[in-house]
Each structure stands twice: as C-alpha cells, then as structure tokens.
Amino acid sequence: MTETLLTAAGDNPREGLRAVRALRELADRLESLQVERARELGWSWQEIADALGVSKQAVHKKHGRRI
Amino acid sequence: MFERFTSDARNAVVEAQIVARQAGSRSIESRHVLVGLAEGGGRAGAALEAVGVDRDAVAARLRAQLSETGLDATALASLGIDLAAVRRRADQVFGEGALDRATMKRRRGHIPFTSDAKKSLELALREAVRAGSSEIHDGHLLLGILRNAGSQAELELSRSLAAAGTDAAALRSAVDHPEAQAS
Numbered sequence: 001m002t003e004t005l006l007t008a009a010g011d012n013p014r015e016g017l018r019a020v021r022a023l024r025e026l027a028d029r030l031e032s033l034q035v036e037r038a039r040e041l042g043w044s045w046q047e048i049a050d051a052l053g054v055s056k057q058a059v060h061k062k063h064g065r066r067i
Numbered sequence: 068m069f070e071r072f073t074s075d076a077r078n079a080v081v082e083a084q085i086v087a088r089q090a091g092s093r094s095i096e097s098r099h100v101l102v103g104l105a106e107g108g109g110r111a112g113a114a115l116e117a118v119g120v121d122r123d124a125v126a127a128r129l130r131a132q133l134s135e136t137g138l139d140a141t142a143l144a145s146l147g148i149d150l151a152a153v154r155r156r157a158d159q160v161f162g163e164g165a166l167d168r169a170t171m172k173r174r175r176g177h178i179p180f181t182s183d184a185k186k187s188l189e190l191a192l193r194e195a196v197r198a199g200s201s202e203i204h205d206g207h208l209l210l211g212i213l214r215n216a217g218s219q220a221e222l223e224l225s226r227s228l229a230a231a232g233t234d235a236a237a238l239r240s241a242v243d244h245p246e247a248q249a250s
Contacts, residue, residue, distance in 0.1 A: 032169045
C-alpha cells in the first residue's frame, strides 16, 4: 500500500492526477448507488447528508432530481 | 462556428454527445465525434464507404474502446484498489452491472468538448475554407479529425484507411467530390 500510494502522491503529476481522477469517478458512482439505495430504504435527505458530511442542500442538488 | 454547420454536421455533434453519454464519459472527445460521423448517413459516411472503409466496423471498434474508459482500472490499481473486487461487491449489493450503469443517470446536462475535440472542429473549419465552402458539413468534420495529427481519433481513422488500402488524400477527394465516387 505504501508503494501504491506513492503514485497518487508521487512525483509524476500525470500518473498521480490520472489516479485521482479514477478515484473520483469511482467515488461518484458509489455515492450515486448508495444514495439511491438509502432513499429506497426510506432515509431522509438530511440523514444522507449527515452520513456524507455535506449539507442537505448539496446532496439534494446533486442527487435529488434523478431519484 | 456552429452556425455554419449543416444539419448533418450538427447531427454528428449531437450524436457524439449521445455516444459520450452512453460510454459514461465526462467529456466529448474527437473519437466520439468520429463514431457520430461513421454511423451517420451524411457525406462523411458516404466518403468512408467510397474509399472502402467499413464504417460500421470503425464505429463498433471505437465504441468498444470508449466504453472501457469510464472506470480506469489501471489507475485504480496504482492506488491499490482492485476494481474487479469493487465491481463484484457492487453487483451483490446493487444488482448486476450497477457500477457501470451508475454513471448514465448522472450525466444529464451539458457534456463539454475536450481540447482535442475542439481542435478537430476548428480544423474542420479550415477544411471547409480550403474547399471554398461557406458552410461546414460533416465531411469537413471527418477531414478535421484526420488533420488533428496524433489524436486518438486520427490514429484510428488513419489505421482504418491503411487497412482498406487507401489514404488521407483519397478520403479528402471523396469528401470534396462525392458525385465522382457514385459512378
């Protein structure tokens, strides 16, 4: 893990930025799936926002329209 | 520049946006535009056929390439993340293929062009000027991609031309003189 983290935090910006971008894409998709499921399970927007550590407005703006 | 596009050229750009969305891309690059051109019924598709390029095969190959770029397994592996393992887990919790579907719902709004795609469109303008045309049709878009040397779309297109035993000059001629090819 130490070695792998060197890439994202390492000295080659191109590789590091690519890794960050890939991570963000993966995180976005997982967030989308988790939020959708939480809503289906009856979670309120406030509960989801608290769990994600963001404001209710932010989570609603990002996910509200499509769920 | 877009106001000088013919309806076929506009359709190709709209199609490129749809292709990008289907592939889960955050931006439209010139390969997406090339898929739109190859699958479209305009002058670009006709010119490709005229020089013997299998345009459906080109489009299919590009679509396969582009659909893989949504999640970057190599970059994630460099962080110690096993994408296959994440995908398996996501399948269990959210259903088969959930991770790959997750992106499409999100991309509803405007998808921006990459600088590579913008360059191809600018070069299409130059191709129109070169041909003495006051409007930019989809054949010019195709030649614009071909002029964008070193881009992935250009490489793919050049490879397809070479495989068909033809070249850029023949394609340009087919775009400029569609009637000459009909006979």
